[in-house]
Amino acid sequence: MSGFDPASYAPDHFAFAFADRVATVTLNRPERKNPLTFESYAELRDLFRALVYAPAVRAVVVTGAGGNFCSGGDVHEIIGPLTKMTMPELLAFTRMTGDLVKAMRGCPQPVVAAVDGVCAGAGAIMAMASDIRFATPAAKTAFLFTRVGLAGADMGACAILPRIIGQGRAAELLYSGRSFSAEEGERWGFYNRVCAADALAGEAAAYAKMLASGPTFAHGMTKNQLNMEWALPIETAIEAEAQAQAICMQTKDFERAYHAFVAKQKPVFEGD
The missing domain is CATH 1.10.12 (Lyase 2-enoyl-coa Hydratase; Chain  A, domain 2)
Incomplete structure (x- = not known):
């Protein structure tokens, strides 16, 4: 995609704002704790790919609406249909979700995740794929794939998470699928900063603006x-x-x- 204009961009499956050279992506299905669907996965992937061609955007904030970040793949709109798919269809899906991580890592802008409440499954992956992570004390983060009968090896988790928090800690989280607190996440190096819930948006935005004003x-x-x-x-x-x-x-x-x-x-x- 060329000629991407962040000022006129209007996605269908999440909220988007652009100000002070910072793009803010808000997952906004708060009644379901902001789960992802097939469509939102693809639209997020396409956005981050388009940001390669958006020099006006100098930093990105990713957050969730309604006191939660993201509960992962929607149980009814993704998990249920996956149980009925053929192997080629399943592989197309898992490659597509992995492409979202590639796009987040591949865009030149630093990505700041602002995490409150539930941050699970693909939501935890999106936080992991960001460059900087802020959390509130209420953040509960879980790479919960084994709890639904899947491998912890999802969307690059086995490659990226150990590089953030270490091999042993990553292995424990990916095997157990347990949630960890914001305090534990900050102590392990997953979260760069823990801030009050009413300060999260402002601190993430201020940090992104600081990055946007840099070289x-x-x-x-x-x-x-x-x-x-x-x-x-x-x-x-x-x-x-x-x-x-x-x-x-x-x-x-x-x-x-x-x-x-x-x-x-x-x-x-x-x-x-």
């Missing part, structure tokens, strides 16, 4: 390297970072930062 080309490079270097030996990673940093040194933002430092001023970054 966004360089932020995109940082995100790319964080993704790419998982599979690189240290020697190759250091060389990749040397090349990435040399590219950033050619940007106008780098020059702006130098002149601002010399003038004892705060740099104003433009993302170029």
Whole structure:
């Protein structure tokens, strides 16, 4: 998709707002704790893919309405139909859900998850796939796939979660499917910050605005390297970072930062 205009974007299956160079995605089926459907999975995937072509968007906040983040796949609209599908249909579905994670990781903008209440299944995966995670004390997070007879290996969980909280902790959560508290999540490094429920939206927005005011080309490079270097030996990673940093040194933002430092001023970054 090219020419994506966040100011006119109007999705069908979630809420979207754009202000101060920050896009806010709100899962908004609060009466069901914001579960995902086949359609919302696909529309979210397409949005994050489109953000590659949206330089006006410099950061993204993902949150849920009504005091919950996301309860995962809708039991009636997804789980029930899955029990009647053929293997090719099932594989098409699981690849599609995995594509949402790829799209979230692949967009250059930092993604901030603002989590309150239930954050389960695919909701926990969306939080995991974000770059930064804020939670309220009421957040209850669970990779609950084994509790419905499935593997903990879902949408990249076995690859990504151990890199956030460690292999042993990830294994315990993915085998048991148990929920963990915001305090435990912050202690383990899953959540970057725990804040009061009435402050969650404001703190997530403020953090996203801070990112949006930074050197966004360089932020995109940082995100790319964080993704790419998982599979690189240290020697190759250091060389990749040397090349990435040399590219950033050619940007106008780098020059702006130098002149601002010399003038004892705060740099104003433009993302170029």
